[in-house]
Amino acid sequence: MSETEKPGSIAEGLKEKSSHPKRFYQHVAIKDEGNGSALLLDGKTVRTPGKAPFLLPSAALAEAIAEEWRGQGARIEPQTMPLTRLANSVIDGVKGNEAAVVDDILKYAGSDLLCYRAERPKGLVALQTKHWDPILAFAKQDLGAKMRPSEGVMHVEQTPTSLEAIKKRFNTFDPWSLAALHVMTGLSGSALLALAVALGRLTPEEAWEAAHVDEDWQIAQWGEDEEAKQRRANRDRDFSAAARMLTLLK
Numbered sequence: 001m002s003e004t005e006k007p008g009s010i011a012e013g014l015k016e017k018s019s020h021p022k023r024f025y026q027h028v029a030i031k032d033e034g035n036g037s038a039l040l041l042d043g044k045t046v047r048t049p050g051k052a053p054f055l056l057p058s059a060a061l062a063e064a065i066a067e068e069w070r071g072q073g074a075r076i077e078p079q080t081m082p083l084t085r086l087a088n089s090v091i092d093g094v095k096g097n098e099a100a101v102v103d104d105i106l107k108y109a110g111s112d113l114l115c116y117r118a119e120r121p122k123g124l125v126a127l128q129t130k131h132w133d134p135i136l137a138f139a140k141q142d143l144g145a146k147m148r149p150s151e152g153v154m155h156v157e158q159t160p161t162s163l164e165a166i167k168k169r170f171n172t173f174d175p176w177s178l179a180a181l182h183v184m185t186g187l188s189g190s191a192l193l194a195l196a197v198a199l200g201r202l203t204p205e206e207a208w209e210a211a212h213v214d215e216d217w218q219i220a221q222w223g224e225d226e227e228a229k230q231r232r233a234n235r236d237r238d239f240s241a242a243a244r245m246l247t248l249l250k
Contacts, residue, residue, distance in 0.1 A: 020075040020076055020077050020078075021075065021076050022074065022075055022076070023072050023073065023074055023075060023076055024041075025041035025042045025069075026042055027040075027041070027042050027043070028040070028041060028066045028069045028070045029043075029066070030056075030059065030062040030063060030066050031045075032059070033055060035055065036055030036056055036057055037055065037056045037057075037058070037059050037061075037062035038053070038054065038055055038056075038062075039054050039056070039062060039065060039066060039069070041069065048087075048088045048091045048092050049088055049092060050088075050091070050092035052091050052092060053091075054087070054088075054091065055091075056087060057174075057176055057249065058248060058249055058250075060248045060249075061083070061087070061176075061245065061248040061249060064083055064244070064248055065081075065083045065084050065087060068080065068081040068082075068083055068084050069081070069084070079234070082237060082238050082241035082242075083241050083244070083245060086179060086180065086183060086241060086242060086245060089179055090175055090176050090179040094175045094176075094178060094179045094182075095175045098171075098175055098178055101178050101179070101182050102167060102170045102171060102178065104182065105170055105181065105182055105185050105191050105194075106163055106166065106167055106170075106191070108185045108186070108189065108190065108191045109158070109163060109166050109191035109192070110157075110158050110163060111155060112147065112158075112189075112190050112191055112192055113188065113189035113190040113193070113211065114132040114135055114136055114147070114149070114190055114192055114193070114210075115136075115147050115148065115149045115150060115156060115158070116149070116150060116152070116153060116156075117132075117149050117150065117151050117152075118151070118214070119151045119152060123217070124213070124214070124217045127213045127216075127217060128213055128214075131209065131210040131213050132210060132213070135190075135192050135193060135196050135201070135202070135210070136149065136192070138192075138196060138201050139162075139166070139192050139195075142199070142201075143165050143166060143169055143195075144161075144162075144165040145161075145162040145163070145165040145166050146159070146161075146162055147162055147192070148162075166191060166192075166195070169195060170191075170195070173198070174249075176245065176249055177198065177245075177246055177249055179242075179245075180242040180243070180245040180246050180249075181194045181195070181198055181242075181246075183238060183239070183242040184197065184207075184239055184242045184243060187211075187235050187238060187239045187242075188207060188208070188210075188211035188239065189211060190210075190211060193207040193210055193211055194207070197243055197246070198246055204239065204240055204243035204244075207243075208236060208239055208240075212232075215232075
């Protein structure tokens with residue numbers, strides 16, 4: 001096999017780049033429409049993939065999304081536009097389906113990452129205790145959700161009372177915040193970590209670190225390959241964008 005035929009080679013990278021659509025606009029602006037801020041490309045309003053008006057609920061979020069569009073080169077790279085992708089999902093998928101989104105988050109809460117503890121080694125157990133116990137305490141004290149931790153991987157049933165308390169809190173969020181929390185929950189494996197960020201109990205960086213206690217322990221013991229490192233970087237980018245959306249909505 002020649003160098004240009006190897007997987008992951010420069011040639012393959014160029015082929016992937018060429019599959020991205022060419023940039024079709026020069027100027028990016030935002031416009032107050034009264035009921036939201038619109039994104040303009042060369043003066044034309046943008047619509048979602050579902051053909052709905054692309055209206056953002058805050059000027060700050062609209063400006064951040066406009067920067068994603070301004071930052072594109074000769075070709076549009078969707079993976080570098082996490083706020084745009086998230087906004088499209090809100091408008092086309094979350095609005096009107098909030099109850100289903102909350103129910104999906106509750107599935108994560110029912111088997112929340114923070115409730116599954118290692119029995120050993122002592123170093124890992126100590127790290128889980130350090131990063132996870134304060135959030136379980138927060139869930140109990142602030143949410144009224146007393147979560148039941150368990151050692152090992154066997155499923156532990158959470159009480160309906162605890163899950164209902166968590167559901168009640170998620171039901172207070174608007175569709176935009178809910179979509180961001182759904183992304184953060186899926187990427188971290190923990191509804192409690194997402195909620196802790198939304199309520200100011202953790203920074204996004206602290207939550208991301210807490211979500212990767214087990215993984216970081218393994219990396220410290222055995223190292224990390226480049227492919228896994230890139231996958232994590234991609235997830236981190238999307239988690240950070242979702243957390244940033246929460247801030248931009250305020």
